[in-house]
Amino acid sequence: MLTLAAVLLLLCPDAGMAYGHVPLPKPRPVEAPAAATPPSAEEADQQPGDSEPPAAAAKPEPKPAPQLSACRLALTEQIAIAPSIPDIHGAGGCGGEDLVRLEAVVLPDHSRVAVKPAAILRCAMASELTHWIRDDMAPLAARLGSKLADLDNFDSFECRGRNRVVGAKLSEHGRANAIDVRGLKLANGATISLTDRAASREVRETVLVSLCARFTTVLGPGSDWYHEDHVHLDLAQRRGGYRICQWNVWDPLPVVAPLLPAERPEEAPPRAVAVRAEEGAAPAAPQQDAAPAEAEPQPEAEPAPAETAKPVPQATKKRREHRRL
Template sequence: MKRGGAIIMLTALIEVAAAQDVPLPRPRPNVDAAPAAKIAAPAVLSACRMRLTPELAIAPSIDAVEGSGECGGADMVRLEAVVLPNKVRVEINPPAVLRCGMAEAVVDWVRDDLAQLTAFNLGSHLHSVRNFAAYHCRTRNNVIGAAMSEHGRGNALDVRGITLVGGRTVDPTDPQVSREFREGWKKSVCARFSTVLGPGSDGYHENHIHVDLMERRSGYRGMCQWDVRLPEAASPEIAVPLPRPRPNFELSTARQ
């Protein structure tokens, strides 16, 4: 075939191919619509996603998390801040990757309980919540062979403490911190979450508070285990499981 003929054939082929794979100039509208980060836009927004608006929280959706085994989940968000009714933002530091339903429960708790408890008992306002662990694919308490932790489903949050406006940090497991504040914290999380574990629960929660939304059989009450200790327990020369006053001596020995 002559060169001119080949060019004509090639041109014709290109035209046919172009006509067949038409659906190209589609991306443009979506590129602008999608936020800059790798934020997923699920085809159908969950009811939780629709409720968790920017008026309540800065919590962009992220791609479904696929961990090994049973770990992971869909409808996950990165909870970066809770927006209080007065528009002040309380940071979650570092941001917590959670299932939307869990994030929503945390947001409600911070807005409706923790912020007020802080202002009322600590004489300053809440600035941030210190996230110790959120989504994390592991067994309970990292014990080999144990059941998978609710952390592996993005359904649990460990809180190390809070920071106040002005920079002071407050640890809810510290007996020197306002007892009313710690009791209020315990009462509020035990009312909202199905599992609460703190100091005195199992030895793994002496320096943080674990909350989750584990589903239990109907009629089964939630687990609320947090020994809000008296300030005397913090005396440095006394070991943590503390020698309690005489009357409890036999009881505490029996527990070991």
């Protein structure tokens, strides 16, 4: 029977349907597209319309480097050692942008003038100070027979009011737009002091002219008692381009104070000495150094007539008695 059924199946394939046999599918062609993989459990739970989860967390893009100002591009290491520092935004408007830390000024011969201590300034202020040292002070030091070595920085950026007065208007120091200078040290050990009366007047006047030509504010001795030992410099912008230059180049103090009396010359006659007469003491004899001149006889003074007593009014007597009470 089995042999007969197999023969009938080969001769008539449709006959197998009668016996409950299902034909096998044909093999998949090579050029057919790949079968879709079944979705994972996470994909199966995802609702329709939901976006697909990212494959990996994207890294934040780095911030672009800030654009350098024209001042920053010009203030190269060939003329100054002044690295940039972050902007400062303090309370009450303190701080500023485009800031540098001026550490030294490079002269044309490549020598350096150290700024002690280093000054925190806006780039424009640092640039003007640098050119003042290179173009004005370096030639002055050469005329004095030496070279610049240090700049004495008394104060630069400081968040405070003017003259450190509480409640005063914000100083240009608080905007990093000012510097206080006391002097410049030379390589031979000498110093160009800006406020020393004993220093050369010609040198101090030369410094004064150069500073007032470059900076919008120059305050030194004579401006107020806050600036007697240093000179304040800033680039404050005012209406109409108004500038302030207040600095008195004082002369040296006299060796002898003019209020003291002059010394008595040797040929002057001796001074008469008054001696108080004590009880029982003989009067001092006059000095015999100089012959006394003969006294001219004086006319006898006539005695003054005695004033006649005037009667006192009764009302005046009562007032006097009332005062005594």
